[in-house]
Amino acid sequence: MFRTIEWIDGVNKVRLVDQTKLPLTVEHIETDSHERIAKSIKIMEIRGAPAIGAAAGMGMALAALESKAKSKEELVKKLEEAALTLNTRPTAVNLTWATRRMLNLAVATEGSVTGIIDRLIEEAKEIAEEDVRMCRAIGENTLPFIKSGYTIQTICNAGSLATVHLGTVGAVVRVAHEKYGNIKVYAAETRPRQQGARLTTFEFMEDGIDTTLITDGMIGTVFRDGRIDCCVVGSDRILGTGHVTNKIGTYTMAIVAKHHGIPFYVVAPMSTVDMNTRPEDVVIEERDPDEIRLINGTPVTVPDAKVYNPAFDITPPELITAIITDKGAVENPTEEKMRRLYES
Numbered sequence: 001m002f003r004t005i006e007w008i009d010g011v012n013k014v015r016l017v018d019q020t021k022l023p024l025t026v027e028h029i030e031t032d033s034h035e036r037i038a039k040s041i042k043i044m045e046i047r048g049a050p051a052i053g054a055a056a057g058m059g060m061a062l063a064a065l066e067s068k069a070k071s072k073e074e075l076v077k078k079l080e081e082a083a084l085t086l087n088t089r090p091t092a093v094n095l096t097w098a099t100r101r102m103l104n105l106a107v108a109t110e111g112s113v114t115g116i117i118d119r120l121i122e123e124a125k126e127i128a129e130e131d132v133r134m135c136r137a138i139g140e141n142t143l144p145f146i147k148s149g150y151t152i153q154t155i156c157n158a159g160s161l162a163t164v165h166l167g168t169v170g171a172v173v174r175v176a177h178e179k180y181g182n183i184k185v186y187a188a189e190t191r192p193r194q195q196g197a198r199l200t201t202f203e204f205m206e207d208g209i210d211t212t213l214i215t216d217g218m219i220g221t222v223f224r225d226g227r228i229d230c231c232v233v234g235s236d237r238i239l240g241t242g243h244v245t246n247k248i249g250t251y252t253m254a255i256v257a258k259h260h261g262i263p264f265y266v267v268a269p270m271s272t273v274d275m276n277t278r279p280e281d282v283v284i285e286e287r288d289p290d291e292i293r294l295i296n297g298t299p300v301t302v303p304d305a306k307v308y309n310p311a312f313d314i315t316p317p318e319l320i321t322a323i324i325t326d327k328g329a330v331e332n333p334t335e336e337k338m339r340r341l342y343e344s
């Protein structure tokens with residue numbers, strides 16, 4: 001199981017697994033530049049909402065080290081610029097959550113510039129450690145919904161690689177498998193970036209979990225045939241209304257699950273919950289058309305084919321059986337229940 005990203009003490013560098021190369025080769029990127037981190041997030045060398053939140057936190061610490069600031073005011077200004085540079089993907093709320101947390105800390109901390117920078121480094125490491133703890137809590141909080149012998153359908157990658165370690169869906173599968181020893185997974189391929197094929201199938205198979213890869217279009221047949229006991233998906237932004245933003249195809253999966261009476265669970269840390277945005281105001285990232293026109297660099301259509309490539313979709317609460325976080329579960333989510341969870 002991967003440690004997706006880590007801070008290297010002593011040299012003050014960040015080390016991350018290059019997910020664009022997986023599963024064929026396991027390569028790492030090491031950098032002391034926040035601009036390099038921003039690039040890694042943009043081109044998806046690191047991806048998954050909690051992982052890019054951790055990367056952004058560490059990127060802010062690198063920016064503080066790079067700043068050569070002589071005063072706190074100068075440091076805060078550099079950090080404001082770095083936050084803008086690091087926010088390269090608009091949909092996952094964890095990214096702005098992490099940069100804001102680092103910026104607020106810099107503003108609130110008194111003392112010398114070097115003292116503030118040391119504090120920022122500790123905070124970036126703490127964001128990563130918290131993520132590992134939150135994932136385990138999500139796995140434990142979801143256990144009551146998973147029975148021995150369950151086959152779990154998932155989409156994209158919400159495993160170890162999408163977080164710092166363990167994963168959100170990854171934790172659900174691993175904690176249940178630790179207990180029962182017989183959990184199975186169906187992974188949807190997840191066009192166009194194939195996170196389900198390249199990452200989820202790879203990491204669960206590495207852990208010895210029985211995993212079956214299907215293309216996204218097979219979901220209806222697989223659900224109708226009774227192969228799936230429940231769906232468990234991650235999220236990039238859970239709204240106070242109970243709407244869930246996640247990888248494109250999640251909404252379709254939720255509709256098909258509802259049609260076949262299959263429970264549909266969403267799992268995420270509280271850092272993914274956004275109580276302030278309405279569904280109509282969520283910015284859905286649209287990515288390069290060539291992600292669809294080409295597969296592994298090979299054209300699969302005419303070069304000028306008109307393409308629509310939204311990376312995420314929004315699933316409404318009426319299709320969701322429960323939203324499960326590190327702080328607890330909300331069954332049949334409503335705005336009122338989400339507020340109670342948030343305030344608790």
Ligand code: MRU
Pocket residue numbers: 047048049050092155156157158159162163167168169195233234235236246247248311
């Ligand atoms: O575009 P990606 O690969 O960053 O999308 C990731 C997802 O949609 C995940 O399901 C989500 O971030 C949750 S990860 C724990």
